[in-house]
Amino acid sequence: MVKEELWQSVLAQVQLGISQANFATWFKNTEIVSQEENRVVVSVPNSFAKEWLENKYGKTILKVLHSLDEEIKEVKYTVGRTELKISKKAPVVSLPEAGQLEFQEFKVDKETNLNPRYTFENFVVGPFNELPQAAAWAVSKNPGFVYNPLFVYGGVGLGKTHLLEAIGNEVIKNFSQKKVKYIPSEKFTAGVVSSIKNHEIEDFKSRCRSIDVLILDDVQFLAGKEKTQEEFFHTFNYLYEKNKQIILSSDRPPKAIPALAERLRSRFEGGMIADIGYPDYETRVAILKAKSQEREIDFSEEVLNYVASNIQRNIRELEGALNRLSAYQKLNNKPPDLEIAKSLLKNLILSPAKVATPKKIIQVVAEFYDLKERDLLSSSRKKEIVKPRQVAMYLLREDLKSSYPFIGRKLGGKDHTTAIYSYGKVLKELETDENLNDEISLIRQRIFSI
Numbered sequence: 001m002v003k004e005e006l007w008q009s010v011l012a013q014v015q016l017g018i019s020q021a022n023f024a025t026w027f028k029n030t031e032i033v034s035q036e037e038n039r040v041v042v043s044v045p046n047s048f049a050k051e052w053l054e055n056k057y058g059k060t061i062l063k064v065l066h067s068l069d070e071e072i073k074e075v076k077y078t079v080g081r082t083e084l085k086i087s088k089k090a091p092v093v094s095l096p097e098a099g100q101l102e103f104q105e106f107k108v109d110k111e112t113n114l115n116p117r118y119t120f121e122n123f124v125v126g127p128f129n130e131l132p133q134a135a136a137w138a139v140s141k142n143p144g145f146v147y148n149p150l151f152v153y154g155g156v157g158l159g160k161t162h163l164l165e166a167i168g169n170e171v172i173k174n175f176s177q178k179k180v181k182y183i184p185s186e187k188f189t190a191g192v193v194s195s196i197k198n199h200e201i202e203d204f205k206s207r208c209r210s211i212d213v214l215i216l217d218d219v220q221f222l223a224g225k226e227k228t229q230e231e232f233f234h235t236f237n238y239l240y241e242k243n244k245q246i247i248l249s250s251d252r253p254p255k256a257i258p259a260l261a262e263r264l265r266s267r268f269e270g271g272m273i274a275d276i277g278y279p280d281y282e283t284r285v286a287i288l289k290a291k292s293q294e295r296e297i298d299f300s301e302e303v304l305n306y307v308a309s310n311i312q313r314n315i316r317e318l319e320g321a322l323n324r325l326s327a328y329q330k331l332n333n334k335p336p337d338l339e340i341a342k343s344l345l346k347n348l349i350l351s352p353a354k355v356a357t358p359k360k361i362i363q364v365v366a367e368f369y370d371l372k373e374r375d376l377l378s379s380s381r382k383k384e385i386v387k388p389r390q391v392a393m394y395l396l397r398e399d400l401k402s403s404y405p406f407i408g409r410k411l412g413g414k415d416h417t418t419a420i421y422s423y424g425k426v427l428k429e430l431e432t433d434e435n436l437n438d439e440i441s442l443i444r445q446r447i448f449s450i
């Protein structure tokens with residue numbers, strides 16, 4: 001069998017066993033470059049794909065090759081030949097403030113509002129985002145007909161915007177006639193408000209209704225915006241009935257968005273809901289490697305491992321760390337060693353702000369449930385207030401090991417028995433209430449990200 005055929009057969013077999021999204025991510029631009037005696041050499045676009053093929057799919061690939069040609073006993077992977085399709089333009093580096101680096105390689109498209117920098121090609125997939133990525137990929141191949149709406153949620157800096165925009169960019173690539181629009185929710189709200197003010201609401205409506213793929217980012221910001229919600233509800237229905245695709249993101253599941261009209265909530269829940277969790281260590285390293293490669297800098301394994309072990313909850317922060325290290329490399333013409341990296345990243349990594357405090361817990365819980373801190377501290381028995389108050393007590397106990405009398409005092413001078421009861425109640429509900437589990441993990445995520 002010639003090389004090309006051999007590899008095609010491998011791809012055909014592998015494809016059966018893994019998701020389409022993973023297949024596209026890891027096997028794109030791969031080929032057999034040589035076959036000598038019992039060894040096959042496969043070229044891959046970057047060292048990052050190399051690692052994944054070796055570690056994750058190596059056994060399967062060898063098995064398939066061996067079944068096609070008994071002689072083959074070994075597969076080697078080499079980086080090169082085919083290039084990853086990332087812009088090769090050197091990034092324009094500017095130092096706007098306090099030595100922060102900014103890469104301004106790409107321009108946002110005026111028509112679609114999409115930033116071409118966000119693609120599936122440079123979106124790293126791991127266990128924490130596999131499901132939303134696969135759903136997003138499916139939507140981009142068949143907009144309007146698979147998951148509608150697609151609702152992606154997860155904490156700050158974990159890739160929601162990247163993934164949503166990647167869908168948009170992919171749709172444009174595949175269906176050039178489709179009208180795609182990316183809108184941050186605050187912009188949508190501003191659009192509704194100003195078009196009402198200027199008596200142009202009909203115009204606004206018809207513009208929204210001509211869209212084939214509508215991407216609305218951060219819909220938690222629609223909370224409490226009644227007029228905007230109403231307008232969006234009608235737009236949603238109109239598009240949905242015409243089999244137009246709607247894609248939404250939020251920092252929390254629809255159930256946990258406060259002050260959202262029930263009818264809109266049920267629309268949001270009517271398609272596919274997928275959440276992005278925290279990246280595991282391996283994926284964090286993979287992300288760092290992919291991004292170093294984009295910047296064309298070879299950081300040592302040691303340095304990347306250090307960053308991956310110390311920044312765990314936010315991919316944007318991983319990038320921030322790399323930017324600092326890149327700045328050092330640009331100025332000194334050599335990548336930093338571990339000691340230098342540690343000192344460059346000191347205030348990012350050992351930031352004292354990243355620990356939970358009673359004050360922060362109360363502040364974040366109040367914010368999350370769209371309440372004022374003083375509501376939590378009040379003696380109100382309203383359901384909308386009692387539950388958040390119990391959650392705050394639970395977190396004070398669970399995460400800070402605070403004493404019950406202390407917890408009671410912190411929440412507006414309640415008795416310690418109230419704190420005991422609240423803690424127990426939340427603990428028990430967590431066993432069965434999935435939403436509550438989600439809410440608490442999102443709250444924690446925020447506590448640790450500010």
Ligand code: ADP
Pocket residue numbers: 122123124125129154155156157158159160161162163287315316319
């Ligand atoms: P969110 O919208 O969830 O706050 P973003 O989509 O803005 O997060 O992601 C923050 C940064 O991290 C972006 O620069 C994005 O490109 C990068 N990023 C997030 N997830 C990934 C991923 N899986 N692979 C590569 N880069 C990622």
Ligand code: MG
Pocket residue numbers: 160161162217
């Ligand atoms: Mg975002």
